[in-house]
Every structure is written in structure tokens, then in C-alpha cells.
Amino acid sequence: MPDTASAAAPDLEVQSASKRYGAFVAVDDLSFGVRRGSFFSILGPSGCGKTTLLRMVAGFIEPDAGDLRIKGASMRGVAPNRRPVNMVFQHLALFPMMSVGQNIAYGLERRGVKSGTAKDRVRDMLRRVGLPGSEDKRIDQLSGGQKQRVAIARSLVLEPALLLLDEPLGALDLKLREHMKVELKQLQAEVGTTFVYITHDQSEALVMSDQVAVMNHGRFEQVGSPQQLYYQPKTAFVAGFVGNSNRFEGRIEQRNGERVLLRSAGGLALWAQRVGAVDVGQAAQLFIRPEAIDIGRNPGELPAGEPAWSAKVQSVLFDGGNSTVQVLEDRSQALLHIALPLTGRLSDLRAGETVHFAYQPSQAWCFAEA
Amino acid sequence: MNTATHRRWMIALLLAPALLWLAGLVILPHVELLLLSLQARVGPGEYAASLDQYRTFWEEPLYWNTFVRTAVISVLATALTLLLAFPAAWYIAKVARGQTKMLLLVLCLLPFWVSEMVRTLGWLILLRETGVVSSVLQLVGLADQPVELLYHDATILVGLVYASLLFMVIPLVNSLESLDDSLIEAAYDLGGSTANIVRRIVIPHAAPGIAAGCIVVFMLCLGNYLTPTLLGGKNSLWFTEQIYTQFITRFNWNQGAAFGFLLLFLSSALVWVGLKLTGQRFGAVMKT
Numbered sequence: 323m324p325d326t327a328s329a330a331a332p333d334l335e336v337q338s339a340s341k342r343y344g345a346f347v348a349v350d351d352l353s354f355g356v357r358r359g360s361f362f363s364i365l366g367p368s369g370c371g372k373t374t375l376l377r378m379v380a381g382f383i384e385p386d387a388g389d390l391r392i393k394g395a396s397m398r399g400v401a402p403n404r405r406p407v408n409m410v411f412q413h414l415a416l417f418p419m420m421s422v423g424q425n426i427a428y429g430l431e432r433r434g435v436k437s438g439t440a441k442d443r444v445r446d447m448l449r450r451v452g453l454p455g456s457e458d459k460r461i462d463q464l465s466g467g468q469k470q471r472v473a474i475a476r477s478l479v480l481e482p483a484l485l486l487l488d489e490p491l492g493a494l495d496l497k498l499r500e501h502m503k504v505e506l507k508q509l510q511a512e513v514g515t516t517f518v519y520i521t522h523d524q525s526e527a528l529v530m531s532d533q534v535a536v537m538n539h540g541r542f543e544q545v546g547s548p549q550q551l552y553y554q555p556k557t558a559f560v561a562g563f564v565g566n567s568n569r570f571e572g573r574i575e576q577r578n579g580e581r582v583l584l585r586s587a588g589g590l591a592l593w594a595q596r597v598g599a600v601d602v603g604q605a606a607q608l609f610i611r612p613e614a615i616d617i618g619r620n621p622g623e624l625p626a627g628e629p630a631w632s633a634k635v636q637s638v639l640f641d642g643g644n645s646t647v648q649v650l651e652d653r654s655q656a657l658l659h660i661a662l663p664l665t666g667r668l669s670d671l672r673a674g675e676t677v678h679f680a681y682q683p684s685q686a687w688c689f690a691e692a
Numbered sequence: 693m694n695t696a697t698h699r700r701w702m703i704a705l706l707l708a709p710a711l712l713w714l715a716g717l718v719i720l721p722h723v724e725l726l727l728l729s730l731q732a733r734v735g736p737g738e739y740a741a742s743l744d745q746y747r748t749f750w751e752e753p754l755y756w757n758t759f760v761r762t763a764v765i766s767v768l769a770t771a772l773t774l775l776l777a778f779p780a781a782w783y784i785a786k787v788a789r790g791q792t793k794m795l796l797l798v799l800c801l802l803p804f805w806v807s808e809m810v811r812t813l814g815w816l817i818l819l820r821e822t823g824v825v826s827s828v829l830q831l832v833g834l835a836d837q838p839v840e841l842l843y844h845d846a847t848i849l850v851g852l853v854y855a856s857l858l859f860m861v862i863p864l865v866n867s868l869e870s871l872d873d874s875l876i877e878a879a880y881d882l883g884g885s886t887a888n889i890v891r892r893i894v895i896p897h898a899a900p901g902i903a904a905g906c907i908v909v910f911m912l913c914l915g916n917y918l919t920p921t922l923l924g925g926k927n928s929l930w931f932t933e934q935i936y937t938q939f940i941t942r943f944n945w946n947q948g949a950a951f952g953f954l955l956l957f958l959s960s961a962l963v964w965v966g967l968k969l970t971g972q973r974f975g976a977v978m979k980t
Contacts, residue, residue, distance in 0.1 A: 381881075403881065403882075403884060409878070411874045413874060416878075419892075427880035428882050430885035432888065
């Protein structure tokens with residue numbers, strides 16, 4: 323019976339943890355759990371408290387209130403060197419005075435692992451991160467991606483209950499970052515260790531994670547799978563922060579079940595799904611993703627049955643698969659971003675042309691003004 | 693004149709004062725002293741090449757003892773200075789922030805606004821038989837008669853450490869400041885204890901700074917004349933005193949020059965041994 327209980331228990335449980343610095347609330351009465359073996363990301367803008375939260379889990383910061391449990395055991399008053407968690411630092415913090423092998427063996431030696439055994443485990447770990455035989459290399463001989471792997475190997479070799487990662491991909495160039503995203507996810511799946519990853523880069527969080535928590539002002543706005551965050555944002559902040567969105571402010575004019583009609587200051591009337599309590603007469607904000615809008619040169623290309631608008635193309639922002647056009651709606655002069663179809667159908671679109679657009683109200687969300 | 697030769701002339705001109713200084717005040721006198729040390733007086737006003745001066749040093753136990761004693765106390769003073777300066781430097785580099793940091797550095801510098809002579813005389817006022825410390829000890833009943841705290845080896849050590857502290861603190865602060873805090877956190881996170889982190893992370897990182905501070909302090913101690921003479925009195929037996937005696941009292945320039953070269957050799961040899969023992973390269977040390 324205790325066995326099944328511990329198997330069901332999350333690896334990390336945060337119970338109403340708070341931390342304030344003077345008047346600034348870094349972490350605000352936060353509670354959540356991280357499932358065993360999952361890749362959990364905390365996504366948020368800088369200053370949202372995610373670093374404080376991670377350092378709390380690692381033990382470098384004591385929470386003012388609340389508790390932290392790792393594998394069921396309370397971590398209050400437990401020093402970082404006694405916690406079953408390891409951290410991959412933002413700038414990796416590899417020890418330049420030691421070789422690659424010594425870096426990875428450092429933690430094992432601290433635990434009193436015999437040097438022969440430690441050597442085997444270091445060799446095995448280096449093989450697993452794809453750097454076999456680099457024990458004797460100096461840290462400054464490694465490339466950015468290799469350093470990354472050594473930093474992860476140094477933590478994973480200790481078989482922690484949790485691996486904490488503090489934006490470790492931030493210092494890498496774009497191509498390598500894309501590559502490391504895939505690699506990290508594969509590595510996590512292989513070793514099965516629970517990863518807690520913090521980042522301000524939504525793409526990193528969406529690509530790698532099983533669960534993402536969007537954090538703002540010391541609180542979680544929403545916790546869910548990447549798909550849930552993208553397709554069913556629960557707050558205006560999530561809708562604006564995850565993915566790209568066109569945002570409109572205005573008042574609700576009509577409500578029809580869960581559908582509401584918002585009229586923007588410029589006079590544009592848009593239907594959307596309401597999220598939370600928002601009703602006629604209230605100030606609200608509405609989000610539509612550029613990729614949820616259909617665009618065509620004539621109204622016939624658009625799906626029938628939804629209201630359509632005409633607009634003038636202001637500029638074409640070509641970016642391969644992420645290409646968008648900026649258009650000005652004819653009557654309200656509202657500015658919208660619309661994704662270009664990936665088929666290349668509108669690849670010859672030029673500024674100044676007239677286009678028509680429409681969207682499904684089920685793919686737009688309306689939130690009460692905060 | 694083309695630009696290349698022009699540039700060369702400019703560089704020569706800019707370097708001229710330093711080169712003149714080096715040649716006139718360092719190299720020339722040393723060559724002269726070396727020649728002097730290799731001569732012996734054979735008659736009135738007559739000198740011949742000889743190794744007598746060095747032989748005297750070897751055969752006279754007083755000189756030999758003074759030499760070894762000077763070296764040992766200097767090494768001891770350097771080690772003590774390092775032990776005292778390290779926590780202070782750590783606090784200044786890693787704990788103190790902003791104004792406090794500035795204030796602490798200025799506090800280290802403050803004693804040096806007064807000349808060494810006055811500072812050392814200050815120690816005399818504190819430590820002599822009728823001095824402040826002795827009076828206080830009698831007042832609180834820890835001593836029933838005046839205590840003479842001057843003229844001990846320990847007094848010399850105190851004076852030397854006091855005079856050298858700044859020269860150890862500055863390079864240590866510099867090298868500790870460049871240590872990334874996340875390295876310490878990472879080591880701590882991986883299970884390192886404080887003692888282990890100091891040994892494996894902090895000291896290896898600060899090693900060039902430690903070596904630089906030790907070299908400077910050691911040389912300052914070895915070549916110090918005022919502090920050992922004033923605080924150690926007649927018992928001080930410091931090697932610089934022997935040199936002074938030879939040159940000024942005995943008027944034996946040849947012997948004095950030989951002693952001077954022996955001291956130069958001693959400091960170079962000990963610095964070399966120190967660097968070898970700690971595995972530091974001279975170039976890296978000089979950069980800090």
C-alpha cells in the first residue's frame with residue numbers, strides 16, 4: 323500500500339510557497355505538482371519569478387512560507403548539497419579548473435563513490451550524452467553544444483529525483499538551439515528523470531514539454547499541455563504570451579450562449595468564444611491567432627458562412643513558413659497580422675492590394691478586461 | 693620619413709624614460725655591486741678578484757644563521773598574511789556590495805597614507821614596557837608588572853604582517869572577484885561541502901592571485917629594514933641589517949655587495965621553488 327502511494331505521488335510538490343523581496347512578490351502563494359518522469363516547463367517573461375521558484379526548489383532560496391516536497395519528503399531547511407535535485411545552470415557553470423571527466427566525477431566523489439566505480443559511471447554517462455572518450459578534454463576545448471551535454475551529464479550522473487534546468491539553451495545560436503531542443507527531449511525520454519525546465523522562450527517550452535506552466539507576477543496563469551495552452555488559453559496573458567495573436571480591446575455588444583460580439587474602439591465587430599465571466603456591456607479583450615485567419619484575393623476563396631472583411635495589404639513579412647501580412651481593415655482601419663497560406667497560393671501578394679479575410683469564432687477568445 | 697620609421701621613433705621616444713631608469717638605476721648599480729662582491733682588499737687601496745666575500749658568509753655562522761632566520765620569518769609572515777587576508781578578501785570580493793565594498797578597500801589602504809616610519813613608531817607606543825598594551829594589562833590585573841612586548845620574534849612577525857596585508861588583499865580581491873558565483877553554487881548543488889568547495893574550486897581559481905600576493909609580500913618582508921630593526925631591536929638579526937652594517941658601519945662595500953647578491957639569490961630561489969611547488973606559471977601570476 324505505501325508503495326502504490328509513493329508511485330502515485332508527484333516527484334515535486336510545491337505547497338503554497340511564497341517569497342517576497344521587500345514590496346516585490348517574486349513567488350505568490352504557489353502550489354503545483356510535477357508528475358514523475360515528466361518534462362515540466364515553467365514559461366514566463368523575465369521578472370515573473372520563475373528563477374526564484376527554481377532556486378527555491380534547488381535550495382538556494384528558502385521560501386518565506388509554504389513547503390516543498392521532493393519524492394514526498396519536505397525540503398524545509400535542507401541545504402542544496404543534501405537535496406536529491408541537481409541543477410543545470412544558465413551559463414552551465416562547468417569547473418574550468420577540471421577536465422570533463424573530473425567535472426562529471428565531482429558529485430560522485432562527494433558521495434564517496436569509489437574512484438573505479440566513478441570512472442565507469444563517468445564513461446557510461448559521457449557515452450549516453452554522445453561524447454564518448456572525452457574524459458581528459460579541457461572545458462575550453464569544447465563547443466557550446468558539447469559544454470551543454472557535459473553540464474547535463476554532470477547532473478544526471480548523480481541520478482537525481484529532479485533535474486532543474488535554468489534556461490540552459492539561452493547562450494546557444496539559433497541552429498544549435500533548435501538541435502539541442504530535440505536532443506534534450508530525447509535524452510529526457512531515455513533517462514526518464516523528471517525535468518523541470520524554466521525558460522522565457524515559448525518555442526523551447528512547447529516543443530519539449532509534457533506540461534507547461536505559464537507564470538506571471540509570481541503566479542501560474544495556466545498549467546497544461548502545450549496544446550491546451552495554445553488552443554485553449556484560460557487567461558488573456560496566456561493567449562497573448564503563447565504563440566502570436568491579434569489583440570483587440572472593446573466592449574461586449576451581444577452574447578449568444580458562449581459566443582460574444584466585441585466592438586473595438588475603431589468599430590470592428592468580432593465574434594469570439596468567451597472565457598470566464600464576460601457579458602454584455604463589459605470591457606473586454608479579444609485574441610485571434612494570425613494562423614486562424616483565412617485570407618484570399620476574392621471573397622469566394624474564403625469558407626462560407628462566416629462574416630468576412632476586406633482590407634488593404636500594408637506590408638508582406640516573408641519568413642518562410644512563418645510568413646505573415648499586415649493588413650488594414652477597410653472600414654475600421656484596424657491593423658491585423660494574418661498568416662500566409664503555406665501552399666504558396668499568395669506568394670505574389672504585394673503591398674497595396676485588396677484582400678478578404680474571415681475566421682471561425684470558435685478559434686478566437688474573449689476575456690474580461692483585467 | 694615614412695610612417696613605419698616614424699612609428700619606430702615614437703615608440704623609442706616613449707620607452708626612453710623607462711629604459712634610462714632601468715639601465716641607470718637598476719642594471720648599472722647591480723653590475724657594479726656584482727663586480728664589487730667578487731673583489732677582496734689585498735692591501736691599502738688594492739683590490740683583487742676573489743670569492744673571499746662569499747666564503748666569509750659561508751664560514752661565519754652568524755651571517756649564515758641570520759640569512760636562514762630572515763628567510764624563515766619572511767615565509768612565516770607571508771603565510772600568516774595569506775591566512776589573515778583571505779577571509780577579508782573573500783568578504784570584500786564576494787559578500788560586500790557597493791559602498792561597503794569601497795569603504796572596506798579604503799580601510800585597507802588607510803594605514804598606507806602614513807609613512808612606514810610613523811606606523812612602526814605607532815607600534816612602539818603600543819607595545820613598549822610603558823606602552824598602551826602593557827598599561828591596560830596591568831590595569832585589568834592580567835599582569836602585575838610592566839610587560840615588554842617589543843624585541844620578540846613575534847613582534848617582528850606582527851609588524852611584517854601588518855605592513856604587508858594590503859599587498860596580499862588587493863591581488864586576492866582581484867582574483868576572487870573574477871570567480872563566477874554560479875561555480876560555487878554548482879559545486880554546492882552537486883553535493884560539495886564548504887571545505888571541499890574552497891579546496892577544489894575557490895583556491896584553484898584564486899591560485900594566480902594567491903601566488904602574486906605571496907611573491908610581493910615575501911619580497912617586501914625579506915627586504916624590509918625598518919620594521920625588524922625598530923620592533924626587533926638588537927635581537928632582530930635581520931639580513932638587511934647585516935648589509936647595512938657592512939656598507940655603513942664597517943665600510944666594507946665588498947662584503948655588503950656580496951650579502952646583497954645573496955639576498956637577491958635567496959628571494960629569486962624561494963619564489964621559484966614556491967611557483968614550482970604550487971604548479972603556477974610566472975606569466976599567469978604576473979597577469980593578476
